Amino acid sequence: MQTLLNFLVKHNHWFFFILLEGISVMLIVRFNNYQSARFFTSANCVAGEMFSVITDATSYLSLKGENKQLLEQNVTLLSEVQQLREELYSYKSAEALAADELFLRESSDYVFNSARVVNNSLNATNNYIVIDKGTADGVGSEMGIYNADGVVGVVYLSSKHYSLVLPLLNSKSNISCRIKGGDNFCALQWDGEDTQYSYLVDLPRYTKFEQGDTVVTSGFSSIFPANIPVGTIDRVEDTPDAMFYRARVRLLVDFSSLSSVYIVGNKGHNEQMSLEDKIPEK
Amino acid sequence: MTSTYLIRIRNFILVAIIQVLIFSQIHLFGYATACVYLLFILKMPRLTSRNELLVWAFLLGLTVDIFSNTPGLNAAAATAMAFARNMVLSSFLQKVTSDNFVPSVRTLNWGGYICYTLICILLFYLLLFLLEMFTVGYPLQLIISISSSTLLTMLFVLVIEFFTRN
Structure with missing residues (x-):
């Protein structure tokens, strides 16, 4: 008994080491758990607050590019408004009421x-992005994030004033897309290597497309509205079983210089999800 | 005794802030990340007890983790490095001594100091990237990440040592 106790005391640092490593591994494994993710990531308020102070200080450095981007976007929006206005005007004489109602509902x-x-x-x-809006601003999980260039990602979880976003550059990210001008939709997934490229997997072989075609959101997932740009097709190859195409997509968003983003939420999302949950699994 | 700990806590906070705000933001070529905070562990006096080293390394790793959304990764790797530190250090001693010195160029010479830091940092990155890529496993990417990150950190460690050696 005495020898055993002596042994334990003499090698106590071994047990301590194993204990600390155990805690670390538990943290790594449990990261998907909602509670620990909330507590041990920068979605917690101390880290979030600190990062927002630093961003306050450094955001001045990129103001010039930011302004240019905003201006460009304003111009496209203005021209779009003009175009819509003209279109609306042309219908108004004939079907004024119907057009108004349609536009509003959409x-x-x-x-x-x-x-x-x-x-x-x-x-x-598995990359993450933290943004400075949370449940207090009506932001919750499963909301879409995009900027002037295209889709950025989907909100993963939110605290009161900050949210953790799962960007396209996360191997868990999975966004429903389609090629502009076509009808087939497929999933966009990242392979964890190059931050400029992602992949459209399981593209049916009868899909018609060319290099340089634009990939947009499909609108089926109810997270993003349809037709938000994602990237352009860069290279096409067969999947290992040669049943589908696998297309490399050059992403439009420059993730290294993200600074302001738009959040889009679908009012009907919860309703759609609860409806889909009712489908019996076979 | 108390003042030693107060200084250590101050250094801890300083090192964590510098790591999180400056070095963690550097991602050279998308592969290399510098973890200069390891110097805090490497620069502890030689006779610091193993348990104390483990606690500091775990807490510092966890702090860095919280700011980089990788709970447990840095903590696990830094703890393992702290555990191996005393063994690595004693193999580079010039002569048998019981001095409680701080590892540096003055006490170990350039050769000894470079070997000591290189082995510790290499061990750290080996564990860090193995744990991070546990589910992916591209061997080439692993080797590039480990070697480039180790070299980058070594560069910072040696530059810091060069300017603080006296």
């Missing part, structure tokens, strides 16, 4: 908001 399905990126990672296999 646009009121989605709610829009904007946010600033306060932390962003690029070099990991």
Whole structure:
């Protein structure tokens, strides 16, 4: 007994080492758990607050490019408004009431908001982005994030004032897309390597497309409205079983210089999800 | 005794802030990340008890983890490095001594100091990237990440040592 006790005391650092490693591994494994993710990531308020102070200080450095981007976007929006106005005017004489009602219903399905990126990672296999809007601003999980260039990602979880976003550059990210001008939709997935490219997997062989075609959101997932640009097709190859195409997509968003983003939420999302949950699994 | 700990806590906070705000933001070529905070562990006096080293390394790793959304990764790797530190250090001693010195160029010479830091940092990155890529496993990417990150960190460690050696 005495020898055993002596042994334990003499080698206590071994047990301590194993204990600490155990805690670390538990943290790594449990990261998907909602509670620990909330507590041990920069979605918690101390880290979020600190990052937002730093971003406050450094955001001045990129103001010039930011302004240019905003101006460009304003111009496209203005021209779009003009175009829509003309279109509306041409219908008004004939079917004024019907057109008004249609337009309203289409646009009121989605709610829009904007946010600033306060932390962003690029070099990991599972990257995350933190934005400065949370449940207090009506932002919740499963809302879409995009900027002037295209789709950025989907909100993963939210605290009161900050949200953790799963960007396209996360191997868990899975966004329903289609090629502009076509009808087939397929999933966009990242392989964890190059931050400029992602992949369209399981593209049916009868899909017609060319290099340089634009990939847009499909609108089926009810997270994003249809036709938000994602990227352009860069290279096409067969899947190992040669049943489908696998297309490399050059992403439009430059993830290394993200600073302000738009949030889009679908009012009908919860309703659609609960309806889909009722489908019996076979 | 108390003042030693107060200084250590101050250094801890300083090192964590510098790591999180400056070095963690550097991602050279998408592969290399510098973890200069390891110097805090490497620069502890030689006779610091193993348990104390483990606690500091775990807490510092966890702090860095919280700011980079990787709970447990840095903590696990840094703890393992702290565990191996005393063994690595004692193999580079010039002569048998019981001095409680701080590892540096003055006490170990350039050769000894470079070997000591290189082995510790290499061990750290080996564990860090193995744990991070546990599910992916591209061997080439692993080797590039480990070697480039180790070289980058070594560069910072040696530059810091060069300017603080006296």
